[in-house]
Amino acid sequence: MPKFAANLTMMFNEVPFLERFEAAAVAGFKYVEYLWPYDYPVQQLKAKLIENGLQQVLFNTSGGDIGGGEWGICALPGREEEARRDIDRALEYAIGLNCPRVLLMAGVVPPGEDKEEYRRTFIDNVRYASKQYRPYGIDIMLEALSPEVKPNYLYSSQYQALELAELIDCDNVYIQLDYYHAQNVDGNLSRLTNRLKQRLGHIQIASVPDRHEPDEGEINYVHLFGLLDAIGYEGFVGCEYQPRTTTQAGLGWFEQYK
């Protein structure tokens, strides 16, 4: 049975961020993920996890200047020093929070720029992170983002993510398969899951087209959860969706998995 992680960036927005840990635990979650921890000291977040009996399973490196159109800096040529400081800071948080994986946010390639240069920069930074994180047993995730969510992100197809992971060829670099993006770009989700199974480090779910609870829309999640069990996937499944109304009102789908 999949181990579901509440995504505290998208879920439980009825309460301020630090109160979402308790809300997730009360709703029956044992695991959490969210985009970024950096607004809070490690000790404060660690206390929230411990108080509520939760395990942190994922967070991301920085988004960069989000207001200025960035969405990650690990692929930006000329920003390598900053990206590596950011990768090091993420490592400190991962160690402090006992979090076993970090998503390396690549970034947006502005139209007209040399995409190959961004790709090379990303590969170099992922290899750097791999080396830094390996002694601590922390894995690195690569996630393809669909243009619906982030136009011009470095890579949008799961098959591009696979190609990158194979090229980088480091034993602690895995794919974060977000079925919402995958359905928007690639489709054929059963075949895709089987194709990626050796490299799956994390899964995320939401309905398509509306990115709501996984109980509506064009993806059959009951089938996919069964498939994940069948291929022996033992990682986590992050609930990265925008609740239709309130978070609690939409958790009917989760009842059978608690």
Ligand SMILES: O=C(O)[C@@H](O)C(=O)CO
């Ligand atoms: O799907 C997403 O958007 C996220 O998983 C993320 O980490 C940043 O884009």
Ligand SMILES: [Mg+2]
């Ligand atoms: Mg995602």
